[in-house]
Amino acid sequence: MSWVFILVVIAALAFLFSKNISAFFYQRMDKKNPSPFSSSNFQIAQRFELKKDYDRAITAYTHLIEEFPDFEAAYISVAEIYKKRKEYDKAVSWLGKLYERNHSPDTLYLICEMYMAQGNDQKAEEILNNHYDELNEFQPIIDSYLKVRRNQDREAYTHLKILAGSEDVKDYIRLKAKRVLGYL
Numbered sequence: 001m002s003w004v005f006i007l008v009v010i011a012a013l014a015f016l017f018s019k020n021i022s023a024f025f026y027q028r029m030d031k032k033n034p035s036p037f038s039s040s041n042f043q044i045a046q047r048f049e050l051k052k053d054y055d056r057a058i059t060a061y062t063h064l065i066e067e068f069p070d071f072e073a074a075y076i077s078v079a080e081i082y083k084k085r086k087e088y089d090k091a092v093s094w095l096g097k098l099y100e101r102n103h104s105p106d107t108l109y110l111i112c113e114m115y116m117a118q119g120n121d122q123k124a125e126e127i128l129n130n131h132y133d134e135l136n137e138f139q140p141i142i143d144s145y146l147k148v149r150r151n152q153d154r155e156a157y158t159h160l161k162i163l164a165g166s167e168d169v170k171d172y173i174r175l176k177a178k179r180v181l182g183y184l
Contacts, residue, residue: 039064079114082094105137116180119183121150141176163177
């Protein structure tokens with residue numbers, strides 16, 4: 001009976017010790033390389049967004065941005081919420097903050113896309129003209145959108161449809177073309 005008791009005590013100590021060691025390393029790892037995806041603010045923001053409680057989602061994303069200022073997905077999520085609410089100026093403002101941080105052509109394109117969603121062709125064209133080289137990869141989408149809006153250009157519309165449906169086009173270009181078709 002004493003052997004059984006000793007084995008049970010050893011097993012219990014081993015379990016407790018292994019659990020404490022795992023927790024210790026997990027906490028150290030978490031502090032060395034914190035992830036915005038593991039942040040409670042990210043999880044809370046996503047829950048509120050799914051429930052369409054956009055005010056609270058924006059608040060949670062804002063806290064997440066304070067915690068992780070370079071977390072691009074949070075800025076984009078806030079902008080998308082404002083887009084859903086048709087508050088395009090606020091969406092552009094958040095994307096502008098992100099562009100100041102990352103100077104990414106993708107972010108610049110998203111700003112341009114917000115103007116397309118708003119129907120503000122003049123601002124979309126202004127961004128394209130001011131950042132033509134930077135928006136090189138997205139020029140066909142923006143140019144086609146503007147041609148359709150200005151001239152009801154059937155060829156440009158067809159070009160957008162091809163970009164949106166072609167398997168030969170990069171996935172993110174295809175997605176962006178599909179979104180732009182929705183603004184026409």
